[in-house]
Amino acid sequence: MKKNLLALCTALSLCAVGNAAHAQARITLVNLDGPNIGLNDPTPAAPIGGNPGRTLGQQRTIAYQYAMDTWGALLSSAVEIKVEASFAPLECVPGRIVLGQAAPISRIKASAVSAGGAADFEYPVALANALASRDLGVGSNDILTNFSSAIDTPSCQALGTQGWYYGLTGNAPFNTQERANFFNVIMHELGHGLGASGNSRFLGSLALRLAKSPWDGLAWSNTHSMSYNDFSVVDARMGVALTKPGQTVWKGRATNQMAALLADKRELLSITAPVAGLHEFVPADFGSSDLSPLKGEIVLVSDAVGQGAVDTHLGCDGSDGQPAIANGPTLAGKVVLIDRGVCEFSRKALSAQNHGAVAVIIANNVPETPLLAGPGTAASQVAIPVITVTQEVGGLLRGEAAVVAAGFATDANRFYGLDSTQSMRLFTPATYQPGSSFSHVDSDMTPDFLMEPAESKSVRADVAIDVALEMFEEMGWPTNRSGTAKLGGCDTTVPVYRDSFIPGANLVAQNNLCKASSANNRSQQLRCMNDHISALYAQSLLTSLEVAKARQCVAKL
The missing domain is CATH 3.50.30.30 (Glucose Oxidase; domain 1)
Incomplete structure (x- = not known):
């Protein structure tokens, strides 16, 4: 187990698994960067790892859209999810290099989501909108994200970083310098903005829970035999629980079953x-x-x-x-x-x-x-x-x-990452880490999981999301678990999700990329898709029957 210690942070400022397929969520990028920086950086760049962008800004935007399309294919919401994105000189000091951070822009009381909802229970706004099937935060965006512009600088690279890698197909064989995988980090940070973050935290020396939430209700303190939603709003016991390594676990059954299958x-x-x-x-x-x-x-x-x-x-x-x-x-x-x-x-x-x-x-x-x-x-x-x-x-x-x-x-x-009852551990180090503690899967997990607090070169968020979908479903998200990838209205029969792998979600994201990058050249678009289908088959991510059906759908585009 080798982990790259580049931090992934949440910005601090229950339903049954197996939901029926719904309409895919539409996730939209709101670019907050100014001219010639971040997502608008005109610095020339060579296409790499399936990313066809010709400038740094294009490659960053393409990777971002690919991640949003991937999550959109997995989740279901009738309300558009708007994601603010920008680059900023995030913290880069010895022992702590922050790659990205994200948070819901607002949280909505359960009483506003449905009649009878508890006034002291809050949902991240994107989840609240999905559950209510209407926009409860009219006039505002839903998720705030920003990413490090510092890791490409000499002063930060002197601390051991190699900068960003913008490929879309994992790290090998193109990421020879072991750069931080931008796509994986976006997938991780979007996860936080969509709801993978808790309300229990330290503010100064005070341990408090801002409100009850889906995440806090599924986080269980073995030390006190209670969920974090059951602590008082201000509670010294919660402060103890937040700094007991390995003693806070996830209590969703489906997540723990999947984690036990995957853990070494x-x-x-x-x-x-x-x-x-x-x-x-x-x-x-x-x-x-x-x-x-x-x-x-x-x-x-x-x-x-x-x-x-x-x-x-x-x-x-x-x-x-x-x-x-x-x-x-x-x-x-x-x-x-x-x-x-x-x-x-x-x-x-x-x-x-x-x-x-x-x-x-x-x-x-x-x-x-x-x-x-x-x-x-x-x-x-x-x-x-x-x-x-x-x-x-x-x-x-x-x-x-x-x-x-x-x-x-x-x-x-x-097992790595599990307690003695095979419940998945959450990240609660003895020294509280603002933005990281409590809102991640424990860094002890092996193989590395998407929602751990440090970026890992072994994560392949383009094709697999380990337990993330189970966690989202247990927090209440409607999903397309039982859905299949549809290209131009044609059903490929490829499952959106299959045993932690996401072949259908990947096909949907790739089809959007091939269409956008082909400049209305149909033959180029079809070649782009057929080459990608061959690559998925070579990785045993599609069956031969699925390949045949997917190619039939591509021919109809």
């Missing part, structure tokens, strides 16, 4: 001495993916601190004004344990590697929280495997007696 069995670090045990870990987002060298004696790094000073075990080896490593010769051929703090994770790993370490374990410096180690400026130089552990596990891996690692073991009864 958990691999654990095996320690044989001095006390045998199995311990959770997280691979860093850099270094070798081959973890086999994590065997043998674990040696704790020592810093050359002044006489009488406490050893900090930071392993910065002179960088960031920190002391040199004092026990360098003892690290050769060993697995090296280093504490989090001060210098970048990759700097710590590189320092250990320079002293001959075969692998590195970085222990967190705050209780209970899993540690996701981002690449930093030295990542490309690190060739050994790097994993991270919690502060508690780090404490067990040091001591006077030799600690020996024996590789890894798979636990058939434990």
Whole structure:
């Protein structure tokens, strides 16, 4: 599990699954960028990854429209959904690089949606409109989104970013620089604006819930055995729940069933001495993916601190004004344990590697929280495997007696991203993160899910959305789960949604793109669609019968 630690944020300023197919939602872009910037940037660009745009602004707009058409094919609403979009210099500092943020522009009381609705329960405006089949926010747009213009700048790239990638067909083989996938990020942020965000949060030191909501009602605190809608508006218990890692879970049955099907069995670090045990870990987002060298004696790094000073075990080896490593010769051929703090994770790993370490374990410096180690400026130089552990596990891996690692073991009864009852965890790190905590799937999930708080190169939001549709249905969204893709009124028989995959939604979005980019050249439009159908078939996303029917529909365009 390798995650790119570029943050995806919500802006902070129940129905049964299996709905019948309805009219597709119409989602419209409202471009707020000025001339020559953001979505209007005239900088020349070569078409890439299925995106035919010839300027940066065109590629950004095309990717945005593709994402809106994809969500539109999956969801049902008789009311147009208007999405404000712009680029802005979002936060880019060591340890936190924000790619995008989004939020509903307004929330509508349930009493305005239907007779008998609770006055203290609110829906995001797009969902409220879909449920009421009328525009309850007349004269205003529905979703606010903006995306980072900073990650393409040298100062931000010095922190480990590679800028945006604008392809529409996943990252391979064109995203060779591992840039942040703009389409995936749009899909994620639109998810927030459509309703995947909660009302429970910290404002300063105060834990409060602004109003009851679909998300908060489905978020369950294992610590207190209650949903977040059941907390008081201002409630210290809620503050505890919001900072208990792994203890807030989703309670929708269909979502949890799908998550259990998708989640990988958990691999654990095996320690044989001095006390045998199995311990959770997280691979860093850099270094070798081959973890086999994590065997043998674990040696704790020592810093050359002044006489009488406490050893900090930071392993910065002179960088960031920190002391040199004092026990360098003892690290050769060993697995090296280093504490989090001060210098970048990759700097710590590189320092250990320079002293001959075969692998590195970085222990967190705050209780209970899993540690996701981002690449930093030295990542490309690190060739050994790097994993991270919690502060508690780090404490067990040091001591006077030799600690020996024996590789890894798979636990058939434990899964990434799920609690012991196989309920899907939500993201509640020990240190509250405004805009990220509570409104995401837990970053522990493997394989990576669309609604996790960090962008991942393995997500393919163009063809699969893991549990997102189940979550939306459980929040009340009408969907086209049982629908099929229709091209120009012709039914392709390709399901809009199939077991977390979205082949029909993809066909609808692609057809709109082929039509828009063909400049009224029918033969070009048909070739564009037939080539795409072949690509989906090559990925086993369409059956041969579906290919034949889809081609028949294309011929009628």
